[in-house]
Every structure is written in C-alpha cells, then in structure tokens.
Amino acid sequence: MKRRGLIILFILTLTISLFSDSLKMIKKIELEIENVQKPPKIVTAFTKNEVVLVPWVASGKYFEIRIYSLKDNTEQIIKKESPALYELGDLRSVTAITIFNFDDKFWIICGNEKNGDMEINEYIKKDNEYIFNKKLNLKIKSWAVMIDKELKDRLIISLGVNESERKIMVVDKNLEWHKDLITLNDFSGYLETAEYKDKLYIFESTGEKSVSSFFGSNSKYIKLKHTFDAKTYKLLKKDEKAFSDMKYYVYIYQDGKYAYFGNYGGKINIKRYNLENGKVEDINMEEIYPLLKEGKIEYSYFAYKNKKVLIEINEEDIMKLVMGEIINNKFKVIWKKELEKNGVFFPRTTKSIFLLIPDLPTEIEEVLYKGKNYKINFETGEITKITDKPIIFFKMKDKYYGVLNETEKKDGKNYSVFEIYELKIE
Numbered sequence: 001m002k003r004r005g006l007i008i009l010f011i012l013t014l015t016i017s018l019f020s021d022s023l024k025m026i027k028k029i030e031l032e033i034e035n036v037q038k039p040p041k042i043v044t045a046f047t048k049n050e051v052v053l054v055p056w057v058a059s060g061k062y063f064e065i066r067i068y069s070l071k072d073n074t075e076q077i078i079k080k081e082s083p084a085l086y087e088l089g090d091l092r093s094v095t096a097i098t099i100f101n102f103d104d105k106f107w108i109i110c111g112n113e114k115n116g117d118m119e120i121n122e123y124i125k126k127d128n129e130y131i132f133n134k135k136l137n138l139k140i141k142s143w144a145v146m147i148d149k150e151l152k153d154r155l156i157i158s159l160g161v162n163e164s165e166r167k168i169m170v171v172d173k174n175l176e177w178h179k180d181l182i183t184l185n186d187f188s189g190y191l192e193t194a195e196y197k198d199k200l201y202i203f204e205s206t207g208e209k210s211v212s213s214f215f216g217s218n219s220k221y222i223k224l225k226h227t228f229d230a231k232t233y234k235l236l237k238k239d240e241k242a243f244s245d246m247k248y249y250v251y252i253y254q255d256g257k258y259a260y261f262g263n264y265g266g267k268i269n270i271k272r273y274n275l276e277n278g279k280v281e282d283i284n285m286e287e288i289y290p291l292l293k294e295g296k297i298e299y300s301y302f303a304y305k306n307k308k309v310l311i312e313i314n315e316e317d318i319m320k321l322v323m324g325e326i327i328n329n330k331f332k333v334i335w336k337k338e339l340e341k342n343g344v345f346f347p348r349t350t351k352s353i354f355l356l357i358p359d360l361p362t363e364i365e366e367v368l369y370k371g372k373n374y375k376i377n378f379e380t381g382e383i384t385k386i387t388d389k390p391i392i393f394f395k396m397k398d399k400y401y402g403v404l405n406e407t408e409k410k411d412g413k414n415y416s417v418f419e420i421y422e423l424k425i426e
Helices: none
Strands: 007-012 016-018 020-033 042-046 050-055 062-069 075-081 086-088 091-093 098-101 105-111 117-126 129-141 144-150 154-160 166-172 178-184 192-196 199-209 219-229 235-245 249-255 258-263 270-274 280-282 298-304 308-314 318-327 330-340 364-369 372-377 383-387 392-396 399-410 413-423
Touching: 020 383, 042 098, 042 392, 042 399, 042 413, 050 098, 050 413, 075 129, 098 144, 105 129, 129 166, 178 199, 178 235, 192 249, 199 235, 199 249, 199 258, 235 270, 249 298, 258 298, 258 308
Parallel strands: none
Antiparallel strands: 007 020, 016 020, 020 413, 042 050, 050 062, 062 075, 086 091, 098 105, 105 117, 117 129, 144 154, 154 166, 166 178, 192 199, 199 219, 219 235, 249 258, 258 270, 270 280, 298 308, 308 318, 318 330, 364 372, 372 383, 392 399, 399 413
C-alpha cells in the first residue's frame, strides 16, 4: 500500500559541480505531496553510504522509513507502525520521531504503537539492505527525544516528559541496557555536562527571588550541580549550588578541572568553575567590551578544539562573531566579524539535527546569510561563499553532506524535492 500524499517518483544521481569544485550534487529525490504550502516535515540522516528520510511526526497507521543509496539508484522503503498518541492529563498529541545515525546502522526512536512507551528500534545493514535488528523499551512516555552526548559505547539522551521537564538517561549503544539519571526542570538548550576523574557532573539553572526592597524585587539565577559516579552513574550528590548571579549563565566547555559558563544577556561575562573545590572566578573580558554596543544584547557560545570560544553576539541590527581564547584568566580576541542581522541563520554542523552539543566541528561551521551559504574558517575568521543555495550540512567523520529541501509545482503536481550534496573541504 502506498501512503496517501507521499509517493516516490524517481531518483537521479548527478555529479554536477555547483559554484565550486568542492561542492557536488550527488542525488536528487522528488516526492509527490498534496500541498506545497504545507509540505510534510521530513528529517534526513546519513549513514556511511545512504541517506535516510523519515517524517518528523507520523500520521495514519504506518509511517515510512525511506533509504536511498549515495552510490547508485538503490532504494528501500520500510514500513513501521505509528506511535500511539502522547497523553498527559487532558493533553493528547503526536510524538516526534527521532533518527540517530551510525556508519552501517541507524536508530528510530519514538513511542510504540501499543501504549506509547518510548522505544529505540535499531536497523542494521545486511546483504545490501537494512533490516530490523533489535529494540530497547525505555519504559517512559515522552513527546520528543534529543541526543545530548555521544560517547564511545553509550549515549546520554533527554526525553521530554511534559511541557517543560526533561528526563536524562544513559543508553548503551548495543541496546543492552539503559539507566535513568535525573529529571531537570528545563527541556530547552544544551545539556550541561562535565566529566572529571571519576565523576560526571550535570548542571541545571533555576530561579530564585531575592529579597524585595523599595526598588522592587530582582530575580537571581542559581546554577545547580548534580554529581554522579562516571562508571556506574549512581547519583552521589544532588542540588548542590555551584554559583548564583543576577544573569542567566550557560555552559560553554570544560578544560581539565575547570568548567566555563557565559551569561546569556547584558554585560558579557564568563565564569570559571573549579570542579574540585567549587571555586568560582570571573574571566577578565575587557578586550571584548569595546566591540559591543549599548542596548539589548544576547550571546551564544561555542567551544572550538576545547580551548577557544566562538561568541555569537546578537545586537539589535548586527550579528558579531568573535573568536577568542582564555589565557591567564583573560579573554583574548583572535578575530572578529560583523554581519547584518537581518537574514542571518547560524545552524550547527553535526551528524544529526537531534544531536545537541555546544562544540564546533574541527574544520568549518556554516552561516546561512540572506538565503546563501557561507563557511567560516575558525583559525582566521575568513568567511567564503559555498553556494547561493541555503543548504544545511551534516558532518559524518571525514565527510560533509548537505541537504536542500524545497517545494515546487510542475505538470500540475506538487513535489517536495531533496537535493543531496557532498562538500569537500579544500
């Protein structure tokens, strides 16, 4: 049976160079859809030699996992029963379908069709096609799953368990076991973790009202630390106060016994937290102050090679990118760039859209600027155009794959078109 509204038409394998010898379209997939104004949301992931397409959410009794070879015209369609609705009190909603990719296998993570319990379904490659191998029931109902950290033999994941909370869980990559760690009160943003010696630390921000005065009451944010045994994942200490501040701080990176946190808005500041003795120090940021305007400013931080920090500064009309390094407790500016804020989108180049980490890849990061695609050289700050198309790139070990999804009408029919690219870094 063919699923209504989504019919595969054809696949063309192309090797057309676009704008640069380093970028090539290697596949084009066209799917017939009902409405170009409301196309189905489809998620892409890459294995070593394939691209996999799954719907963001399922509709109907079944959904389809579509697998296309990047080497030839081979295709495969796997049908899977749709997950049961997520129910919490009076709330009933569909659940997101998470795909996580490896070299020769991938996981589909979603609620099962019976009671909605989240399950990890593993598909492995055998005799040139993918087959179901095993599954692991996580024994919890959730509306979405994100991957927080990929380790050598396990993953740390977050499961949304209501409108705001996230349950943190560690999962064995062989799907032999899983273990609940802790439930945090905020599902948004990166999971803040650090590991030192035999301890795993998970950080969490919470609000606290300060004492009211004649001038009103101010909110204070507390950074909590939860400590686990790094091998057994036993909870050793919970809700320990790391530091507090009037501003909201987010985790940036870890360097040995130090974890670094930057504030989200206001006058920029970075704190260094000693994981051994709990000492907190403010980093000297004087070198960056002359680069900032007055007014509302928001910051995002990304770690580069675990020793440098790229700061995305969003002012009212300008986005600034500043690469720096903390030396002797001082932030040293290495390079800076300015872009018009209107039309700038700064996506992450990771192996999966479901992998949320604050680290940058070792070669490039992409910037979508006014519908065009650029790459940033992290060493020099040089920004060069890749293509005039807003392609989203994924990093698979030593390869970069790109996806451009657009809708079009031709011959009276509507199509969702996926152009698959390979980018070779020069």
